[in-house]
Amino acid sequence: MAIDRNTRIQMIDLRELKTRREEIIANVANRGMQVDVDVIIALQEQRSALMQETENLRARRNENAAMMKGKMESDRRAQLIAEGKALKEEIAAKESALEEVEKTYLAMAKTIPNYAHSAAPIGKLDTENLEIRRWGEPTRFGFVPKDHVQLGESLDLIDFDTATRVSGPKFYYLKNEAVILELALQRYALDILRKRGFTLTITPDIAREEILEGIGFNPRGEESNIYAIEGTGTCLVGTAEITLGGYHANKILQEQDLPIRLSGLSHCFRREAGGAGQYSKGLYRVHQFSKVEMFVYCLPSQSEEIHEQLLAIEEEIFQGLEIPYHVVDTCTGDLGAPAYRKFDIEAWMPGRGEKGEYGEVTSTSNCTDYQARRLNIRYKDAQGKIQHVHLLNGTAVAISRAIVAILENFQREDGSIGMPKALVPYLGFDEIRR
RNA sequence: GGAGAGAUGUCCGAGUGGUCGAAGGAGACGGACUCGAAAUCCGUUGUACCGUCUGACGGUACCGAGGGUUCGAAUCCCUCUCUCUCCGCCA
Numbered sequence: 151m152a153i154d155r156n157t158r159i160q161m162i163d164l165r166e167l168k169t170r171r172e173e174i175i176a177n178v179a180n181r182g183m184q185v186d187v188d189v190i191i192a193l194q195e196q197r198s199a200l201m202q203e204t205e206n207l208r209a210r211r212n213e214n215a216a217m218m219k220g221k222m223e224s225d226r227r228a229q230l231i232a233e234g235k236a237l238k239e240e241i242a243a244k245e246s247a248l249e250e251v252e253k254t255y256l257a258m259a260k261t262i263p264n265y266a267h268s269a270a271p272i273g274k275l276d277t278e279n280l281e282i283r284r285w286g287e288p289t290r291f292g293f294v295p296k297d298h299v300q301l302g303e304s305l306d307l308i309d310f311d312t313a314t315r316v317s318g319p320k321f322y323y324l325k326n327e328a329v330i331l332e333l334a335l336q337r338y339a340l341d342i343l344r345k346r347g348f349t350l351t352i353t354p355d356i357a358r359e360e361i362l363e364g365i366g367f368n369p370r371g372e373e374s375n376i377y378a379i380e381g382t383g384t385c386l387v388g389t390a391e392i393t394l395g396g397y398h399a400n401k402i403l404q405e406q407d408l409p410i411r412l413s414g415l416s417h418c419f420r421r422e423a424g425g426a427g428q429y430s431k432g433l434y435r436v437h438q439f440s441k442v443e444m445f446v447y448c449l450p451s452q453s454e455e456i457h458e459q460l461l462a463i464e465e466e467i468f469q470g471l472e473i474p475y476h477v478v479d480t481c482t483g484d485l486g487a488p489a490y491r492k493f494d495i496e497a498w499m500p501g502r503g504e505k506g507e508y509g510e511v512t513s514t515s516n517c518t519d520y521q522a523r524r525l526n527i528r529y530k531d532a533q534g535k536i537q538h539v540h541l542l543n544g545t546a547v548a549i550s551r552a553i554v555a556i557l558e559n560f561q562r563e564d565g566s567i568g569m570p571k572a573l574v575p576y577l578g579f580d581e582i583r584r
Numbered sequence: 585g586g587a588g589a590g591a592u593g594u595c596c597g598a599g600u601g602g603u604c605g606a607a608g609g610a611g612a613c614g615g616a617c618u619c620g621a622a623a624u625c626c627g628u629u630g631u632a633c634c635g636u637c638u639g640a641c642g643g644u645a646c647c648g649a650g651g652g653u654u655c656g657a658a659u660c661c662c663u664c665u666c667u668c669u670c671c672g673c674c675a
Contacts, residue, residue: 234656
């Protein structure tokens with residue numbers, strides 16, 4: 151019965167499936183994904199045909215029922231009832247056939263990724279991302295620098311061992327000045343966002359599975375990075391992007407209210423299943439961290455410009471922290487299904503790898519209408535036409551990774567660590583020393 | 585956690601199984617009146633999908649969600665979710 155309710159669950163505009171077929175096929179290939187577009191088109195046609203047949207039958211049923219409103223001879227009535235019963239069976243059969251086709255159609259259609267920006271570099275691996283800008287030079291030391299794990303231990307700032315005993319691997323206690331540093335970073339970022347017109351929020355750390363799916367996360371299954379909470383239909387959020395995107399789910403927004411800029415401070419939980427490896431130690435990849443996230447709802451015509459603005463804010467934040475970084479334009483294979491274009495900031499981390507490396511600290515994506523379609527977030531334009539909004543997200547500061555960058559870049563030969571000037575007012579101290 | 589009440593369009597709110605996509609009111613929009621405004625009067629005012637000569641149109645679905653009964657369900661039955669009130673617990 152309620153089949154067409156599910157048709158909302160789509161990502162790209164499926165009405166464009168046939169008209170943009172070549173483009174979609176090329177995009178799937180550029181992203182290194184496997185989606186058989188022609189099978190989906192065939193299913194779409196089947197679905198449409200079955201729908202028409204079903205609807206015609208329903209029209210006849212309605213007509214038949216309407217004829218029985220008044221009084222009539224019992225013979226006539228008995229005849230109409232018999233016809234109605236026959237129709238009912240036909241409809242049920244047709245509906246279940248339709249449901250079958252529809253299920254497969256939608257399941258496959260959901261795997262089609264968003265279109266990609268024409269300027270996004272084409273490539274499969276993150277090593278094919280394009281460096282578009284570099285700020286500052288990698289920090290040089292007149293001594294052998296330590297990594298943040300050593301620094302955190304010697305200065306009694308981070309305790310991984312106890313956290314492993316209490317909570318498991320990839321958890322940590324922040325201690326002493328590191329606690330103040332976390333809070334200072336949060337406040338520093340929030341103050342900048344407030345000046346840039348964002349509404350500040352602290353979001354729930356738990357969200358419903360539908361919302362996770364709408365944003366494009368996969369709440370279930372082996373490969374899922376998400377912690378599901380048994381028996382509740384909810385999950386621990388992987389990022390406030392989820393709760394900020396869910397904020398206006400199923401709403402029709404007013405054009406004059408756009409763009410809506412939200413920032414969210416939340417904990418972020420990642421299972422990182424099977425994520426052990428070279429960079430598994432330390433704060434870089436952990437099960438729980440705090441993050442200040444930016445999220446924007448806007449008109450389609452605004453999204454590219456706002457994407458640049460989000461990147462500019464991220465750069466402002468890291469320049470204020472005096473941390474050398476570069477910006478990469480993420481290649482098609484590394485975009486993920488919802489993103490149309492994505493920029494990452496990778497900060498210089500002296501303790502990473504042999505001689506220091508850049509490591510991702512922020513990421514900002516323009517998801518165009520892809521998430522909005524799933525979350526059913528629309529706006530009414532001047533002509534009264536209802537259209538999907540564009541959604542963008544970006545990291546203001548992921549605290550754990552920012553701490554990695556600060557500890558490693560600001561370390562001194564005597565083992566103490568200086569602090570970025572911009573943070574001192576929030577910290578109440580300008581170095582960490584034992 | 586226990587007990588009870590409820591969920592209808594942008595909002596409030598009515599709705600004996602057929603005449604209900606849904607009364608009435610508010611709001612919004614358009615128009616009349618006015619120098620202008622208020623008041624008054626008239627009209628318009630949901631979304632999605634399928635089809636189409638893509639234009640106005642035709643059809644189907646939607647009264648919290650899912651299922652059932654019936655020739656026919658906003659209306660009857662079952663399940664779930666959410667909201668409110670009271671009690672308990674608690675930061």
